[in-house]
Amino acid sequence: MTQVHIIGAGIHPFGRHDDKTGLDQGVHAVREALADAGLAWSDVEFAFGGSSAAGSADAALPRLGLTGVQFINISNGCATGGSSLLSGYWAIKSGEFDLGVVIGFDKHPRGAFNADPVASGLPRWYGETGMMLTTQFFAMKIRRYMELHAISATTLGRVAVKAYENGTVTPHAWRRAPVDLETVMTSQMLSDPLTKFMFCSPAEGGVALVLASETKMRELGLSGPRVRGAAVRTRPRGSFEVFSPSLDVKRGVSPTELASKAAYDMAGVGPGDIDVAQIQDTESGAEIMHMAENGFCADGEQEQWLSEGATRLSGKLPINTDGGCLACGEPVGASGLRQVYENVQQLRGRAAGRQVDGARLAYSQVYGAPGISAVAILEA
Template identity: 55%
Template sequence: MNDVNIIGAGLSKFGRQPGTSGRQMAVTAIGAALDDAGISWPDVQVAFGGSDGAGLADTLVAELGFTGIPFTNVKNGCATGGSALVSAVNAIRSGAADIALAVGFDKHPRGAFDPIPAEWGLDDGYGDAGLMVTTQFFGSKIARYMGVHGITPPTLAKVAEKAYRNGALNPNAWRREPMTADEIAGAAMVNDPLTRYMFCSPGEGGAAVVVASAEATRRLGARGVQVRAISHRTRRFGSFEVFSPAVQGTGEPVSVTADAATAAFEQAGIAPGDVDVAQLQDTESGAEIMHMAECGFCEHGAQEQWIAEGRTEIGGVFPVNTDGGCIANGEPIGASGLRQIHEIVTQLRGDGGDRQVPGAPKVGFTHVYGAPGISACTVLTV
């Protein structure tokens, strides 16, 4: 299997940016990624990218340059960025290109996401019943999980508290004001047990990543971070997912996150315990908690003790969402997965500044989860 390295990663600012379109944020992120890689747009041989509602990624060539390369649009919900990266990596692995780019971007209006049932293979009655409201799904999923595994409400607030504290150290984050766990727990309830500040908000931003073959990395003299593994999975029967919130079959629901993470670790030939820093999808506080166990980093129910002991803090033994995650950055759907990659690359290079994980981390992990049950994971190493 051909080695693939990330040689460039770039972001726009995240958060409300009046007067700046999602396309402009994408172009900013791509420019930053190209500069980081030490190349220009004509050096890119193939590209993949997408957004949920800010336009078609392939049309960015109007601003980037008409070089004639293949540019494929990707739309996989919150896993859009991760899926674009899968495609870019596979293009390098196959020998179709030496240098490829993945980009994700979005610019969502204020308020909750408003998906259309027909676009998800559902009839209008599903929406009429309120089952398209994502906050309701996440509330019910974490409530069930807490009951089964003994997680208490204060732990939800501690996860969000960490997110805002880390976001305050991230110059690109949207939410840069720390909040206490008491403030978070005492905020207005959205869907029990999740309060307002335990959720991420639909947001704005762009992220881009340049990947290259080992030969191109050497030729360019780039600071490569190796893509040790990358996986992408859809739901199996018996899963409990956004827009499909039912426990089917017998026993515990299966997990698309667990499937994607297991595949990534098997491909990488390492264990979850080898990871030094991780980015886990945190659409809300409960998601980060559940994904810690679903990705194999701890036993179900152990998260409460881990968080109480500070293990997931920047200075802990297993730092999670060092850039503030979705809670502090918001969720521009197309960009989130590649924002995670940018943060892990930053950490593995030792460029995290005030939020740098101590001890020169060598192995990083990213995980995205999207509706209606799709996940992408990576293992990155230096």
């Protein structure tokens, strides 16, 4: 059976780049990824990619070369990058292609994300009550989770401290300065219980990966991590959260739980086998909830994990080793691929300053509204 490998990886640093368009940053990432693999754009047989706010991803073609390559645009919210990776994986796994590129880039204006509920398949009242404004949505979601599972505000703060600490040793991160716990906890309250430093910011950046079949990789004399498992799942009925802590409502299984189980089953591994993980952390609460949804701990165990430093670079399961969305910001089209880029660096031993010793299995998970989760497991 055909195996799929990542043989090249490129990134444009995340943050704010007033002199560059989102497309500029995406093209930069593709050129970096091709150079990493020692290939030319003319070698590429297909491409998948997406951008939320910076135009269609296939706009990169005139800049890269008009070769007639198959290019399909992907749009799955924050899960766009993960969905692009899965599409490329399938294209090679099926035997149809041997070599391709997945790309994601974006350039968002300043301010919180505030989407159109109807365009997202949700009722209009959902937006009218403020649920599409991400700061409010995330705050209500984590507040209920904290009440149900005895998670303290300090634990939210510890997630942010770790993220900014990791960002200081990550060249592609936007936030490169440490922030201490007191500063995180006493910074401006945006939506209770989340303070300013507990949120990521809409950002800019680009990421590209070169995928190849094992046969093609060996023919080229290259090597790279194998995509051992990959899955995208949407939310089933009953999965969408009811947010008020006073309501006793049983929540159904989430799309992240479905995607993670599918990826674990495909890879033939479990959560305890993972050496390093990148998980969705649009704010501190998301990382805490996703720790449990991806099977790394039980609901409520995050309190002890964070207090003991279990998710730090030296911990039993380093999480968001490049600082995640909190330190890097979130350009929607690129964010999921940034996670995979970081895992490629970890598995290649190239993550200087933040390298996880002996990492062999790396996990990534990204969640996109209104309920799409993408998971990928890489093996060195």
